[in-house]
Every structure is written in C-alpha cells, then in structure tokens.
Amino acid sequence: MSTPARPANRHHKRPRGEGQWALGYREPLNKNEENKKADDGLNVRQRIIDIYSKGGFDSIDPADLRGRFRWFGLYTQRKPGIDGGKTAILEPEELDDRYFMLRVRIDGGQLSLEQLRVIADISNEYARGTADITDRQNIQLHWIDIESVPDIWRRLEAVGLSTTEACGDTPRVILGCPLAGIDAGEVIDGTPQIRDIYDRYIGDKAFSNLPRKFKTAISGCTAHCTVHEINDVAFVGVVNEQGEHGFDVWVGGGLSTNPMFAKRLGAFVRPEQVHEVWAGVAGIFRDYGYRRLRHRARIKFLVNDWGAEKFRQVLETEYLKYALPDGPAPEAPRGGRRDHVGVHPQRDGGFYVGFAPRVGRVDGDTLHRIADIAERHGSTRVRTTVEQKMVILDVAPDKVESIVAELEAADLQVNPSTFRRQTMACTGIEFCKLAIVETKATASALIDELERRLPDFAEPLTINVNGCPNSCARIQTADIGLKGQLVVNDRGEQVEGFQVHLGGSVGLNPSFGRKVRGLKATAEELPDYVERVVRNFQKQKNEGETFAE
Ligand code: SF4
Numbered sequence: 001m002s003t004p005a006r007p008a009n010r011h012h013k014r015p016r017g018e019g020q021w022a023l024g025y026r027e028p029l030n031k032n033e034e035n036k037k038a039d040d041g042l043n044v045r046q047r048i049i050d051i052y053s054k055g056g057f058d059s060i061d062p063a064d065l066r067g068r069f070r071w072f073g074l075y076t077q078r079k080p081g082i083d084g085g086k087t088a089i090l091e092p093e094e095l096d097d098r099y100f101m102l103r104v105r106i107d108g109g110q111l112s113l114e115q116l117r118v119i120a121d122i123s124n125e126y127a128r129g130t131a132d133i134t135d136r137q138n139i140q141l142h143w144i145d146i147e148s149v150p151d152i153w154r155r156l157e158a159v160g161l162s163t164t165e166a167c168g169d170t171p172r173v174i175l176g177c178p179l180a181g182i183d184a185g186e187v188i189d190g191t192p193q194i195r196d197i198y199d200r201y202i203g204d205k206a207f208s209n210l211p212r213k214f215k216t217a218i219s220g221c222t223a224h225c226t227v228h229e230i231n232d233v234a235f236v237g238v239v240n241e242q243g244e245h246g247f248d249v250w251v252g253g254g255l256s257t258n259p260m261f262a263k264r265l266g267a268f269v270r271p272e273q274v275h276e277v278w279a280g281v282a283g284i285f286r287d288y289g290y291r292r293l294r295h296r297a298r299i300k301f302l303v304n305d306w307g308a309e310k311f312r313q314v315l316e317t318e319y320l321k322y323a324l325p326d327g328p329a330p331e332a333p334r335g336g337r338r339d340h341v342g343v344h345p346q347r348d349g350g351f352y353v354g355f356a357p358r359v360g361r362v363d364g365d366t367l368h369r370i371a372d373i374a375e376r377h378g379s380t381r382v383r384t385t386v387e388q389k390m391v392i393l394d395v396a397p398d399k400v401e402s403i404v405a406e407l408e409a410a411d412l413q414v415n416p417s418t419f420r421r422q423t424m425a426c427t428g429i430e431f432c433k434l435a436i437v438e439t440k441a442t443a444s445a446l447i448d449e450l451e452r453r454l455p456d457f458a459e460p461l462t463i464n465v466n467g468c469p470n471s472c473a474r475i476q477t478a479d480i481g482l483k484g485q486l487v488v489n490d491r492g493e494q495v496e497g498f499q500v501h502l503g504g505s506v507g508l509n510p511s512f513g514r515k516v517r518g519l520k521a522t523a524e525e526l527p528d529y530v531e532r533v534v535r536n537f538q539k540q541k542n543e544g545e546t547f548a549e
Pocket of ligand 1: 428
C-alpha cells in the first residue's frame with residue numbers, strides 16, 4: 001500500500017532561518033553581515049592610522065567608510081543643503097559629506113575636569129567648536145576630517161577616553177547614574193561594574209560582531225534615571241531578602257520603529273557576577289540573535305519570541321553554567337522627575353548641581369567654561385546625564401550660591417523652566433543622513449516660545465523632538481513625542497513637520513505614547529500645538545494627575 005500523499009498545507013511551511021549562528025547559519029544573509037564577516041570592524045583602526053589619515057578622504061575603502069568606521073564612533077555627516085525629502089531617495093554616497101561625526105563614549109557619564117578640557121580642546125581645534133551631549137551620556141563632535149583622527153585618539157586616550165565601539169554592531173556606551181557613589185539614597189553604586197565591563201569586553205573581538213547595536217545600563221539610582229526599561233540589557237539596584245545589595249536583570253528593551261519594554265529575568269545578580277552575566281546576555285545575542293533582517297536584529301525580537309523564562313534558562317545552562325537565585329523587583333522609582341537638575345545634597349555633606357544646556361547643545365568654549373567654574377568651586381568631577389544635561393559634583397555648601405550664579409550667567413540653567421529642563425532633541429537634519437527634518441534649532445525655538453507663552457507652567461512634561469522615525473531622542477516615552485516627517489501645510493505645500501505621539505512614559509506604569517491619528521503639526525505650528533495641549537491638560541486634569549496619566 002502506498003503512503004498517502006501529505007495534504008498540501010500552506011500553514012506548515014518550514015520556518016526560515018533568521019541567520020542565528022548557534023543554529024548553524026554562519027553564511028552572511030545580507031550586505032552588513034558580509035562586511036562584518038569579511039573583516040572585523042575593530043581592524044579598521046590601524047587602516048585609519050596607517051592609510052586613510054595620510055591618504056585623505058578619497059583613499060577610504062567604501063566598506064570601511066560606511067561600515068567599519070562606526071566601530072570607532074565615526075559616521076560621515078550629512079552633506080549640507082540636502083532637504084529631508086531626498087533622504088530616502090538618494091544613494092548613501094550622495095548624502096555623505098567629507099566630514100565626520102565623532103562620538104566620544106563616556107561610560108557612566110563620568111568625566112574628570114582634565115577629560116572635559118581635552119574634549120573642549122578637540123572641539124575647538126578639530127570640530128569647529130561643536131559638541132552635543134547625547135541622551136546616552138556621550139559627547140558628539142562634528143566637522144571632523146579623517147586626517148585629524150589619529151591625533152584626536154591620541155589625546156583622548158591619554159586621559160582614559162575612547163571612541164571604541166561608540167557606534168556599530170557592538171556593545172555601546174554603558175549608561176550609569178550621574179550620582180553613582182554620592183547619592184544619599186542609592187541602592188548600590190554601579191560604577192565598579194561599568195568599569196569592569198568596559199575593561200574586559202570593550203574592544204574584545206568576542207563581542208565586536210553582534211547582530212546589531214547592544215545598549216547597556218547599570219544603576220542603583222532610586223530615580224531609575226538610566227531608563228533600564230528601554231535598554232538591551234540593564235542591571236537595576238535591588239536588596240534581596242537576606243539584605244544583600246545587588247542587581248535585578250532586565251533584557252530586550254528598545255524603541256525605534258518596533259518599541260518594546262525590557263523584561264525582567266527575575267534573577268538576583270551579585271555585584272561580582274555582573275560582568276559574567278553581561279557577557280552571557282551579550283553572548284546569547286551574538287549567537288542566537290537574528291541576522292537576516294536588520295530591522296529584526298535587535299535583541300528585543302529574540303527576547304519577545306523566547307520570553308523571559310527561556311532566556312534565563314539558556315543564560316544559566318549554556319553560558320553561566322550555574323543557576324542564579326531568584327531576586328526581588330526594583331522598588332518603584334521615587335516620584336518626580338528622573339533627571340538630576342538643580343542643587344541637591346550628597347551623602348558626604350557636599351552638594352551636586354545639575355544644569356540644563358539647551359537640548360544638549362554646548363560648544364568647546366562652554367565646556368572649558370564649565371570646567372573652570374567647577375574648578376573655581378572646588379570640584380574635580382562632572383557628569384553627563386541621559387537627558388542631555390550635566391552635573392557638577394562635590395560643591396561645598398558655602399560655594400553653592402556662587403556656582404549657581406556663574407552657571408546661570410553662562411545660560412547653563414540650574415533652575416530652568418519645565419520646557420528647558422525636559423525638552424530633548426536628536427541630531428536631526430543638520431548632520432544626520434537619516435533625518436527628514438531639523439530638530440535642535442526647532443526645539444530650541446519651541447522652548448523660548450513656550451517659556452514666553454506659559455511662564456508659570458511648572459509641572460513635569462517631557463517633549464522629545466526626533467528628526468525621523470528612529471527615535472534616537474525617545475519619541476515613544478515622552479509626554480509629547482514628535483516624530484519628524486514632511487507634512488502638507490494649509491497652503492498645500494510640503495514642509496517640515498511632526499507626527500505627534502502623546503502620553504508616553506517609563507517608570508511605575510510604563511506606556512508608549514499613542515500616535516494621535518491624523519495629528520501632524522508643521523514645524524511652524526509647533527508652539528501653537530504644544531501650547532494648546534498644555535492648556536487643555538491644565539484645564540482637564542484632576543488634582544495631582546500628571547500628563548502621562
Ligand atoms: Fe538621525 Fe533620526 Fe536618530 Fe534623529 S532620530 S539622530 S534624525 S536617525
């Protein structure tokens with residue numbers, strides 16, 4: 001008797017491999033994977049020093065220029081004058097300027113005055129004075145030419161800074177609380193763990209070919225200021241039932257076009273285990289991460305498919321080779337804003353002073369001025385925050401008044417309006433090749449206008465301005481998230497504008513902002529629009545209700 005033919009069933013297709021190395025898919029499935037396999041991104045450093053910095057821009061191999069340069073924080077910046085309508089149409093080489101953005105990684109946001117002054121000097125000498133504090137605690141410089149890169153590295157590395165793996169499919173800068181080690185209420189100081197991971201694994205070829213970028217946050221801050229909910233891996237300070245201080249692990253958070261909040265693994269990690277748990281999570285990402293499609297390659301897609309339980313089991317059995325004990329969830333974040341702006345006491349009797357430049361934009365002279373002000377007031381340490389702000393540590397009580405006055409005189413506001421304090425903007429069309437609209441100047445003008453129209457508004461309200469859907473400035477977790485796109489104005493012209501998302505938040509009840517159907521504002525209308533939203537909120541809110549609620 002012959003075997004009956006299996007009925008055709010279109011629902012039983014063999015699942016297509018996603019390019020996971022651990023399942024045997026070692027052949028590259030796209031151009032990026034081919035380039036990474038052909039030569040490790042870290043190898044480009046020597047070529048920059050030996051060949052490209054001597055031969056100039058035209059000597060650069062395109063595969064290095066648009067690929068491996070990122071492993072050292074270098075992106076070609078957008079050629080000036082190309083409007084946002086052409087972003088998706090032009091070939092990459094048509095958008096490339098001959099200058100670079102250079103991202104200096106500042107792990108934990110921790111800088112000495114010497115380091116700050118070196119960045120300030122580099123900004124003035126090589127970057128036309130540019131310097132932007134990013135929402136991942138880095139400082140980005142622009143207008144860098146390839147000839148100056150070896151000298152810039154020499155100067156950064158002489159003071160313990162680097163650009164290694166600041167971009168690319170690598171472990172990016174590690175976020176940390178700017179107040180680590182000084183905050184009276186912190187659960188644990190994550191600084192030793194940040195340093196440990198940096199020293200052991202950054203620049204290590206075991207982790208230099210990941211499926212996509214890999215973002216880490218480590219903090220014991222009770223304000224949860226490093227936004228662990230939207231990092232690829234995060235360690236959050238907790239105290240277990242035995243009274244031990246350690247960390248709760250979260251994996252798989254990320255925004256961009258498919259936003260997902262991170263999941264808790266429910267495991268307690270002792271401080272000395274953090275580096276190996278980090279290496280285990282990064283190892284799972286490297287080996288099991290999806291490499292077929294770039295837009296599905298972040299670890300959040302793997303975590304979403306596996307779930308936290310399976311992820312933890314693979315971590316323990318295949319990578320750590322030991323089981324982690326269960327542990328508690330972090331305490332709810334303390335109320336109010338998550339930033340560290342203003343004057344606040346440290347646990348040692350000193351004060352820290354957080355201040356707000358405009359949407360993270362400073363310059364070389366301002367960085368020098370900050371270093372000078374800090375030094376005159378007896379401080380040797382500054383910090384960058386994940387809100388594009390800065391903090392000066394260790395100010396003696398009798399120096400507080402004077403430092404506040406000097407910072408404010410430099411337009412570095414210690415007591416800013418809500419709008420100055422809580423508006424962030426990504427790089428946008430000025431330098432970013434993916435941008436559709438301008439962001440920094442638009443956001444800065446919006447702040448001025450809202451301060452003028454709503455001088456008494458003092459409640460928390462985050463406004464995040466993004467130049468495209470990529471969400472570098474966190475569209476979906478802002479009270480008012482603005483996603484840059486071209487819109488049609490009432491004269492029928494296509495102009496720069498924004499799709500509005502409302503009501504996003506992180507914290508106790510995290511939620512992604514809702515896209516307001518049909519609601520798009522032109523850049524010109526933005527102040528009117530935000531003013532309307534704020535006034536409606538003030539009219540309709542119940543006692544104690546925040547915007548996100
Ligand atoms: Fe560039 Fe878009 Fe990121 Fe803004 S959100 S920096 S425009 S990629």
